[in-house]
Amino acid sequence: MSEQAVRSRSTYRHGDLRRALVEAGFAMARAGGPGAIVLREATRTAGVSPNAAYRHFADRNALMLAVSGVAQGLAADVMEQTLAQLPASGDPATDARARLRAVGRAYLRFARDEPGLFRTAFSVPEDMARAFAPDKAGESGRTPFQILGAVLDELVEAGVLPPERRPNAEFLAWSSVHGLGMLVIDGPLYGLTDDLIERTTEHLLDMVDRGL
Amino acid sequence: MSEQAVRSRSTYRHGDLRRALVEAGFAMARAGGPGAIVLREATRTAGVSPNAAYRHFADRNALMLAVSGVAQGLAADVMEQTLAQLPASGDPATDARARLRAVGRAYLRFARDEPGLFRTAFSVPEDMARAFAPDKAGESGRTPFQILGAVLDELVEAGVLPPERRPNAEFLAWSSVHGLGMLVIDGPLYGLTDDLIERTTEHLLDMVDRGL
DNA sequence: GTCGGATTGTGTACGTCGTTCACATCACGC
DNA sequence: GCGTGATGTGAACGACGTACACAATCCGAC
DSSP: OTTTTTSOOOSSSSSSSSHHHHHHHHHHHHHHOOOOOOOHHHHTTTSSSSGGGGGOOOSSHHHHHHHHHHHHHHHHHHHHHHHHHHOOOOOHHHHHHHHHHHHHHHHHHHHHOOHHHHHHSSSOBGGGGTTOOOGGGOOSSSSSSHHHHHHHHHHHHHHHSSSGGHHEEEEHHHHHHHHHHHHOOOOOOOOOOOOHHHHHHHHHHHHHHHHH | OOTTSOOOOSSSOOOOOHHHHHHHHHHHHHHHOOOGOOOOHHHTTSSSOOGGGGGSSHHHHHHHHHHHHHHHHHHHHHHHHHHHHHHSSSOOOHHHHHHHHHHHHHHHHHHHHHHHHHHHHSSSSSSSSGOGGGGOTTTTTTHHHHHHHHHHHHHHHTTSSSSSOOOOOOHHHHHHHHOOHHHHHHSBBTTHHHHHHHHHHHHHHHHHHHHH
8 A cells, every 4th residue: 555655756756646536535534534534645655745645636636636535435435334234024125224224324334334434435625426436436436425325226116105105215314324424423422332322222223214 | 783893993902802703603604604714804893913722722623603593592583483473273283293393494594594603503512511502592592402392292292293203303493494404505505406405305304293 | 990801813834735837858760 | 759738846835723822801809
């Protein structure tokens, strides 16, 4: 990862500076959220002068957006992985509901395990129009938003969710888990005990399950 | 408000510097969220040297927290006001449900009307333990969290919400509307049309109403 | 009244940040 | 093999948060 990043390189050209900067930004975001991404520090760990960054990013915000995309991809991975581990019961209806819960749980687990990356992934403004951009997908090639959408489709197919309630249902489910995540890691619910957070998570998923 | 703040004062002592700094910070937060609060600028509009701020706040973060409290109070006012304007139908059950919707709608209206203040109010880390602190209350003396809690109590009294589901129900309702607010003003749902946001808001309130 | 300490504001300074401009170095296609 | 565009450098500017020593003022004890 940082094999030839930190030691002062011999070549004039870096070779893969853009990636190196994103990786450095990623590490900072992981430790302290999007606000902790500092451009000069990224160039420093890449062993390059501060201005070199401007050959690859218009400004600090552009670097943040790139890091945000990587973080979203990682969130997608966590979600896919959780889905893959889910045993199938045989009944499509209960399976679909379990899968929706799993997606929500994975989202909130990611928020709590990697709060810095979570905020970097989902708290950096960018229109929905670009939420499908492939740079935000995980290894599976799907973005978190697409994963959620697919599970909601399963719910419709299984006859659990009435088709007329399907449109934009992503926004409802997403809002609920996202809100709890933000309140817990970066808002007034900061400092709640792990036990209380976990029980609240399940209750929240109950609510979505009933109310969607 | 800024009557004797901007013109260079004659007295050595400012007189009410703390308030002046919070007011200046409030204005900045309104325009650009918590990140836009800059300590030096606040002292500048207060007509005072940069370090004077440190007599009233330990650091920039302390100023932010103070501004956050004021913003929370304003959110509380919006919520109380919306509740006060609600006509009573006579039926306690439908009234209670309407009041919960009204609280949610007010929260989201505040988020969209004053995104900077919204983020300053609810996106600055602080434990729940202090969410009842009176400096965050509105003119009514209640904090947003308390207002929501009271409406949920009404739901139980009216027989709409089973008592066993009442504990911590604040977190569920709050998470939902908070999540939508954050996603819309500061996340991947940024740029959704007003129409779509409003319809999504109603659907979200439907979901909470059904699922709580 | 006055005097001494606690409050409150000032001046100067340091290190860091994002960003700009002119310039240096390199890779590659004609 | 040469020049043109891409990439990295150096020095600099104006912010910012914050620390330290010092000055002005207020207030209560005598």
